[in-house]
Amino acid sequence: MTILHALALGIVQGLTEFLPVSSSGHLVILQHLFGIEEGALTFDVLLHIGTLMAVFAAFWKDIFAIIKKPFSRLTYLIIVGCIPAGLMGFFLQPLFEQAFQSLLVVGIGLLITGFVLKGSELVAEKSLNMKEIRETSYLDVLFIGLLQGLAIVPGISRSGSTIAGGLLAGLDRTFAARYSFLVSIPVILGAGLVQLKDFSAAELTGVELLPYVIGPVTAALFGFLAIKVVMRLVKEGRLSIFSYYCWLLGAATIGAHFFF
Numbered sequence: 001m002t003i004l005h006a007l008a009l010g011i012v013q014g015l016t017e018f019l020p021v022s023s024s025g026h027l028v029i030l031q032h033l034f035g036i037e038e039g040a041l042t043f044d045v046l047l048h049i050g051t052l053m054a055v056f057a058a059f060w061k062d063i064f065a066i067i068k069k070p071f072s073r074l075t076y077l078i079i080v081g082c083i084p085a086g087l088m089g090f091f092l093q094p095l096f097e098q099a100f101q102s103l104l105v106v107g108i109g110l111l112i113t114g115f116v117l118k119g120s121e122l123v124a125e126k127s128l129n130m131k132e133i134r135e136t137s138y139l140d141v142l143f144i145g146l147l148q149g150l151a152i153v154p155g156i157s158r159s160g161s162t163i164a165g166g167l168l169a170g171l172d173r174t175f176a177a178r179y180s181f182l183v184s185i186p187v188i189l190g191a192g193l194v195q196l197k198d199f200s201a202a203e204l205t206g207v208e209l210l211p212y213v214i215g216p217v218t219a220a221l222f223g224f225l226a227i228k229v230v231m232r233l234v235k236e237g238r239l240s241i242f243s244y245y246c247w248l249l250g251a252a253t254i255g256a257h258f259f260f
Contacts (some may be wrong), residue, residue, distance in 0.1 A: 001043065005034055005127040006211030010218025012052065017219075018181070018226035020117055020160025020242050021249070023051075027104040028154050029253060034101065043215055048192040050216030054223030055181055055188075061184055062128065074133050074182075081141035081148065081162075081183045088149035096152050103257040109155020110250030114243040115146075117157075120164035121240040124173070131171045136179075140169040144179070148187065155250075158184065160242070163234060177234040179225060202230065 012030055016023035027044070056063060066075050089096070098107045131140070144165035151158035159180055166176025233239045 001208075001211045003206075003211050003214055006043075006215040007163065007218055008034075009043070010050065011222050012139060013215075014222030014224075015221035016157075017184075017223055018054070018114065018159050018230055018240060020157040020163065020230070021246055022106075022110060022113055022151075022155050022157040023103065024152075025110055025155035025157075025253075027189075028100055028106050029103070043212060045192050046212055046216040047219045050219030050256045051223045052188050052192075052198070053216075053220040054227060055159050055185055057224050058219075058227045059178070059181055062178065063185075075138060075146040077133065077138070077141045077179070078183050078186070080138050081145040082186045084145035085149040085152065085187050089152055089190070092152075094122075094195050099153050103253050105153065106155040107250045107253035107257060109153050110246045110253060111155075113155065113157045113255065114246035115252065116164045117160050117240045117246070118126040118243040120167045121237060124167040125237065127170060129167060129170055129172055129176070131169070131219055132175050136169070136171060136175075139181075140166075140171070141179075146254060148183065155253075156220070157215070157246075158187070159230065163230075163239065173234050174231070177231050238242075 007028065009030060012026045012068060015021075015025055016026045027047075048255055062074075066078075068073065069075075144162050145229050147161040147165040148158055150156055151161040162180035167173070169176075171179065230239070233241070
């Protein structure tokens with residue numbers, strides 16, 4: 001892996017982990033284009049660490065408040081919201097792993113993401129969306145968690161699905177985005193730990209280490225930027241602008257699957 005590859009993948013991971021366009025889908029496409037194989041697993045884990053740092057930097061006040069009062073309602077809402085993704089990841093892991101080999105799955109997932117974003121904004125425009133922490137029920141976050149679990153499929157955006165789920169459940173726009181990023185912490189951490197079980201130090205033998213530093217640092221910086229952009233767009237009701245990008249890239253990816 002070259003420094004240029006590390007920069008490109010770090011930028012893509014940082015932006016697409018939080019912009020509603022699917023980080024996993026973009027990484028599958030880029031790794032397919034670059035033909036990256038050596039150290040790919042280790043690099044993916046490091047990119048996840050980078051994006052986690054972005055969430056910690058952007059929401060350190062919320063995280064500090066949870067640490068001070070670990071048995072708060074917000075903590076329980078986050079835990080319950082993680083259950084569907086955890087169960088789906090555990091029981092359906094072989095199926096999801098196969099999906100990561102297919103550009104067709106990525107393309108279809110991106111098309112679905114576009115429709116989810118557009119549909120949730122149309123619904124949100126006609127509803128009050130007033131629920132904050134106290135008004136949000138466990139059924140609400142289970143619904144959001146179910147969409148987060150489906151987002152394990154490459155091409156379906158995790159941030160887009162969870163924010164859309166929050167809007168559909170009637171959550172306040174800002175809280176829907178906040179909750180989406182906070183509930184991503186255990187999910188991103190869990191995904192990294194699952195990948196680590198297959199880690200072997202032999203992967204890094206004879207490999208230049210500088211790209212493995214540049215990648216996660218770049219992911220953290222661009223991830224922080226993406227979080228700020230998404231928070232603003234959700235508040236303004238303009239998140240669905242990413243629908244058109246998802247539809248265009250999804251169609252191109254499906255075309256690449258059949259013609260290249």
